[in-house]
Amino acid sequence: xxxxxxxxxxxxxxxxxxxxxxxxxxxxxxxxxxxxxxxxxxxxxxxxxxxxxxxxxxxxxxxxxxxxxxxxxxxxxxxxxxxxxxxxxxxxxxxxxxxxxxxxxxxxxxxxxxxxxxxxxxxxxxxxxxxxxxxxxxxxxxxxxxxxxxxxxxxxxxxxxxxxxxxxxxxxxxxxxxxxxxxxxxxxxxxxxxxxxxxxxxxxxxxxxxxxxxxxxxxxxxxxxxxxxxxxxxxxxxxxxxxxxxxxxxxxxxxxxxxxxxxxxxxxxxxxxxxxxxxxxxxxxxxxxxxxxxxxxxxxxxxxxxxxxxxxxxxxxxxxxxxxxxxxxxxxxxxxxxxxxxxxxxxxxxxxxxxxxxxxxxxxxxx
Numbered sequence: 001x002x003x004x005x006x007x008x009x010x011x012x013x014x015x016x017x018x019x020x021x022x023x024x025x026x027x028x029x030x031x032x033x034x035x036x037x038x039x040x041x042x043x044x045x046x047x048x049x050x051x052x053x054x055x056x057x058x059x060x061x062x063x064x065x066x067x068x069x070x071x072x073x074x075x076x077x078x079x080x081x082x083x084x085x086x087x088x089x090x091x092x093x094x095x096x097x098x099x100x101x102x103x104x105x106x107x108x109x110x111x112x113x114x115x116x117x118x119x120x121x122x123x124x125x126x127x128x129x130x131x132x133x134x135x136x137x138x139x140x141x142x143x144x145x146x147x148x149x150x151x152x153x154x155x156x157x158x159x160x161x162x163x164x165x166x167x168x169x170x171x172x173x174x175x176x177x178x179x180x181x182x183x184x185x186x187x188x189x190x191x192x193x194x195x196x197x198x199x200x201x202x203x204x205x206x207x208x209x210x211x212x213x214x215x216x217x218x219x220x221x222x223x224x225x226x227x228x229x230x231x232x233x234x235x236x237x238x239x240x241x242x243x244x245x246x247x248x249x250x251x252x253x254x255x256x257x258x259x260x261x262x263x264x265x266x267x268x269x270x271x272x273x274x275x276x277x278x279x280x281x282x283x284x285x286x287x288x289x290x291x292x293x294x295x296x297x298x299x300x301x302x303x304x305x306x307x308x309x310x311x312x313x314x315x316x317x318x319x320x321x322x323x324x325x326x327x328x329x330x331x332x333x334x335x336x337x338x339x340x341x342x343x344x345x346x347x348x349x350x351x352x353x354x355x356x357x358x359x360x361x362x363x364x365x366x367x
Contacts, residue, residue: 025068026061026319028053028306029088031081031098031108032123034073037201037227040255042100045122046071047293048302049097051284062310063319074108076101076225085111093117094319097305100298102126103172109137116321118328120309122301125249126176130345135325138346140305140337141298144173147248147270147353148180154268154355155181155221155246156188162218163193167208167232169200169224177248178223193217200228209235212243219244226251229267230259237263244268249353252297257361267358268366274356275300275337277365284336296363304335 030049033042053067061067070091072084081104088096089111096112096119099105105124112119113134120138121129127143155164166182168174182192194215198208209232212220220243222229229251236243249271257264276285276295284303288295295303309324311333316323332341341349355366 024065026063026065027091027093028067028069029091029093029096029098029117030069030071030302031074031084031088031096031104032071032100033076033104034071036075036077038076038101038225040226041123041250041253041297042073044253044295044297044299045097045100045302047288047295048122048299048304049306051288052303052306056306056310062313063317067306067310074099074101074104076104078103078107081105081108082111084108088112089115089117094321095120095306095309095324097122097302099124101171101173102129102176105129106132106172109134112136118309118321118324120305122305123249123298124173126172128172128176130347133345135346136321138305138308138328138342138348140308140340140348141249141272141301142353143347144177144180144248148177148182149184150353150355151177151181151221151246151248151270152184152186152188155185155219156190158244159185159190159219163216164190165194165196165212165215165217165220166192167195167220167222167224168197169222169228170197171200171224173250174224176223178221181221181223192221198224198228198232200224202228203231204235205232206235206239208232209239209241209243212236213239213241217243219246222247224250226253226256227259230256230261230264233260233267234263249297251358252356252363254294254296254361257358260358264358265360269356269358269363270353271297271356271363272301273337273352273354274365275304278336278338280338281336300336304337304340307335308333308340 074081085108102124168178252271312327316327
């Protein structure tokens, strides 16, 4: 009788645990700029994660459990990023897609490491994020040393007979990408004529434009965010200055052309490969567009980050961060970005960067 009672009790406990597990949710965090000047790109991140969760839940969730999103705003600010990371940790999220800006991602990474939370950024390109050796950190986009290498080569080829300026907005992202571009430019035997920093947040950069014009600058490489890039080239055109602006991935957004207007036409920039051009992504891209959202920039990279993590969890058979991190580093994943894998540092092996140009209010590959 006692043995039968014990078996019955054990069976009831097992059934209750199974029922509780089946009804549980796995919490996913999204950390990015939902307010402030970079909110447009934070919205890309948000839209990508939301759609990925909808699709994964429709297919049965992860390990039979639905995913639920908790979003936090860091405004691309280091202090707010740390506070946002603590909030997600307190909510007991298993995974964070973010942060968007390198200056936010890097300080937040330590918070997630101490809490045992997997972090994967779809946008932060500063090499320091993965060079610090944290086992919980992954990057599904490229790095600034990769971006700087092709930017430096382009400037060296284009600028042999023209004076070049290199300008940073002073952010972690801006300084990182300009340093790498400058280094690769000089490795090719070409030096910039002028190296300067602008103050972000201003509404007019006419004094800097006058300085560039006075120095005879024909090509300006700008490392920073889309708002300042748009104002910079707009001010140049207002002064009748035919400056060629070259920049990085942060201007892969309609927000850039909204700021720059017609002056943005012809701006050349490096960015991640555009997964919208992949035929396999066509139906997903069309779903976004039917909802009135263009999945440019970081949208599909955010979607792909959730896919990669979900597949790693399935391979690990658990949301345990050590098991998931090991699965992420030792497998290849089928995502909207194509097949992706991660190296020992947590950097994605694919895809890389390519050149784009703004033409007729949209960006297209530079031929």
